[in-house]
Each structure stands twice: as structure tokens, then as C-alpha cells.
Amino acid sequence: MKRETFKAYKDKNTHIEAYQLEGIVQPFPNHFHEHYTIGFIQRGHCLVSCKNQEYTFSSGDIILLNPFDNHTCMPKGDENFLYRGLIIRPEVMEELTLKVTGQNDPPGFKKTMVRDEELYYYLRNIFHMIINGFSEIEKEESLFFLMNILIAKYSQSFEKCLPKCQEEVERACDFINCHYTEHISLEQICQYATLSKSTLLRAFIKSKGITPYRYLITIRINNAKKLLEQGVLPVDVAFKTGFSDQSHFTNYFTTFIGVSPGTYRDIVTSCTN
Structure with a gap:
């Protein structure tokens, strides 16, 4: 194996x-x-x-x-x-x-x-x-x-190298970046970006290559990594980054990074040269 x-x-x-x-x-x-x-x-x-x-x-x-x-x-x-x-x-x-x-x-x-x-x-x-x-x-x-x-x-x-993005898509990203720790809906993102759901989804995917929800999850994971690197416990990281519970956080983190949050925390906090 x-x-x-x-x-x-x-x-x-x-x-x-x-x-x-x-x-x-x-x-x-x-x-x-x-x-x-x-x-x-x-x-x-x-x-x-x-x-x-x-x-x-x-x-x-x-x-x-x-x-x-x-x-x-x-x-x-x-x-x-x-x-x-x-x-x-x-x-x-x-x-x-x-x-x-x-x-x-x-x-x-x-x-x-x-x-x-x-x-x-x-x-x-x-x-x-x-x-x-x-x-x-x-x-x-x-x-x-x-x-x-x-x-x-x-x-x-x-x-x-940056793609030409519509102003509305950048507004949507700004909203997600500011509120990623909260429970947010597609409707809220659309209202802030002043676009309908169908228009936002098409424009967002064309500009960013991923959906608004995948963008949200990625922002949460990236910020979770920073907290884990500071030694914060996974259970606290899950709460601080907007995941519904530690199990939900662990599943996403492992899928994106390849190791569990606890393992990642142990590795990065013990390996500094």
C-alpha cells in the first residue's frame, strides 16, 4: 500500500x-x-x-x-x-x-x-x-x-495576467471576502452585486473559473490554513472560518489540502527553519 x-x-x-x-x-x-x-x-x-x-x-x-x-x-x-x-x-x-x-x-x-x-x-x-x-x-x-x-x-x-472582470463580479468577491465567516446565501451575494442569480453565475464562472460557493469555500480554507499555522485548534478554526461544524470543516479541508486540519497544524507548527 x-x-x-x-x-x-x-x-x-x-x-x-x-x-x-x-x-x-x-x-x-x-x-x-x-x-x-x-x-x-x-x-x-x-x-x-x-x-x-x-x-x-x-x-x-x-x-x-x-x-x-x-x-x-x-x-x-x-x-x-x-x-x-x-x-x-x-x-x-x-x-x-x-x-x-x-x-x-x-x-x-x-x-x-x-x-x-x-x-x-x-x-x-x-x-x-x-x-x-x-x-x-x-x-x-x-x-x-x-x-x-x-x-x-x-x-x-x-x-x-488578470482576467477582465465585470465590476459586479468583483463586488460579489468583496462581499464574500468580508462575510466568509457568516452564513451567506446566493441571494445576498446577488443583491450586493446587483445581478440576477443566472447572470451572476455565468459572469462569475467566466471571470473566476469557479462558482461563487466554491470561491467561498476556498476563502474559508485559505484563512483556516493561516489560523492553523498560528497553532489555533481545529475546532476553533472551524468556528472562526464559518463552517457549520468541525466535521464539515474537516471534510472540506482534507479534500482541498490532502491532510486533516489537525495533521496540517502539527506539521506547519513544528517545521520552521
Whole structure:
């Protein structure tokens, strides 16, 4: 039987998080993150759908995700799957971009799937440095070269990568972001966005790639992760993020993240380099 593992490491020098998924066989539903994701497949294969395009990733392939890029992922085949990635918060990405270009205009990745031996080398190198507690200067040097490649070859201004959204859809998102801890209905969202239900659903899916409810659940999960990283107990996190009960929260969290809230909390609070 394949053993499923999730590991996470938070680096206090670079403020970048490294994480690893191994042996995961469950599919991850359509969702998004509020951070940049730069990952690589070290072993195995997976199917990824991002912004309504499908990709088959295999060993050596790199995935580049901007904040709010909706995507799904499903491991494929019998080979033991091993994925490693970096999580870079937008504010950290701005600082890195400033160091490389002299401007703090964050990049927007033009491609979701790339194969680049030099980029792959630096990704693996930085991952190894973070999990093994290398010195700050070593990590900063590798990050500098990594950012040089990403900016020069695979990015443009992040603003140019954002889809053209109707003002009403953004109002709907603002409402969800402000009230995600509450019990809210589609009717309330429509009233705030001043759109009918059918119009909002069509416009929202076209703009964001997911439904308003999936957007709401994703916002709740993302905020739940932040609370768990602070050491808050899962039962309290469920209440603070708007889930009806801990069971409901645990089911969604495990589906989206691949491990239970308690396991995630234990991992991220014990692994800081």
C-alpha cells in the first residue's frame, strides 16, 4: 500500500514555504490560492486543469501558478507520486522582484507548465536548502538566480495576467471576502452585486473559473490554513472560518489540502527553519 505523506517547512530567512506531497492519490477539486506556487514533479504523473486548459505533468515538469489561478490536480498512474513546491506570498514576491529588477511590480506567469533544466535545478536546490536549514546567504543567492529566470523567461506584469472582470463580479468577491465567516446565501451575494442569480453565475464562472460557493469555500480554507499555522485548534478554526461544524470543516479541508486540519497544524507548527 502506498503511504500518503504531506510535509511543510517554513523558512524564517526568506519567508518562503516549501512543501512536499508524496503518494497522494486523491484528486484535488477546483480551487485557488492567494499566493504564488512554483512546483515541480520529481516522480510520477498528474493531470492538471488550470484556467480551463488541461495539462499532463510528468517527472521534470514545472508548474507555475499566479495568485487566484483556479486549478485542479489528479495524480495519474501507478508510479509513486512525488511533488515538491514553493509557496511565495505576494508581499514576499514583491520584495524579491524589487531586488532583481529594481521595481516592485510583481510578475504574472504566462505559462502554467514549463520544462526548463536550469529552472528545475534552482527549484530543487532551494527546496533542499530550506528543508535542511542552509545559511541565509546561500538561499538568497539561489533565489536571485531563480527569480532572474522566472522574470526573464516566464512572466509579465501581473496586472496583464488578470482576467477582465465585470465590476459586479468583483463586488460579489468583496462581499464574500468580508462575510466568509457568516452564513451567506446566493441571494445576498446577488443583491450586493446587483445581478440576477443566472447572470451572476455565468459572469462569475467566466471571470473566476469557479462558482461563487466554491470561491467561498476556498476563502474559508485559505484563512483556516493561516489560523492553523498560528497553532489555533481545529475546532476553533472551524468556528472562526464559518463552517457549520468541525466535521464539515474537516471534510472540506482534507479534500482541498490532502491532510486533516489537525495533521496540517502539527506539521506547519513544528517545521520552521
